[in-house]
Amino acid sequence: MADHGEQVCRRVDVSITRVFELFGKRWTGPIVSVLLQQPVHFADLRRAIPGISERMLSDRLTELGAAGLVVREVDEGPPLRVSYRLTRAGAAMEPALKELALWAQTYLVVDEGGC
Structure with missing residues (x-):
């Protein structure tokens, strides 16, 4: 009998x-895995993760930023573009x-039975 x-x-x-x-949380792992490869612009990151909405991507990036794992960088334009990269702590994962x-x-x- 097990001791409980x-x-x-x-x-x-x-x-x-x-x-x-x-x-x-859904999408966090795929976002980080894409960012492990290189810094990515928002639109390219969204295209790299099929099925994620802009809103959800934005929310997850905000959470990862608050956790100190992702940095948001504004590339002055024109056109103005936003890219994201992992911090040292994020890359350490x-x-x-x-x-x-x-x-x-x-x-x-x-x-493998599905599409």
Whole structure:
């Protein structure tokens, strides 16, 4: 019989909670993965992520900026263009994200029956 006392049942690590509060949101991972490659203009970033709306992309970029992972840069025009790049902290996520991608390729079954 398993021991379910206080010593066995521990709270989840606060750091893990914070990571998944941010990365558990839809679109955050794909946005970061595109930005890992290079800084990207808003319109190009939207085209790189099929299905994301402008509003959702803007919201996620704002959240990533508030978390200190993304920087918004205005390219003076004409035309005026906005680009985004990862901060040093954002770029430091690359090894962890690559490991997650490898895990997903190995253990997550892909349904190839759809379009």
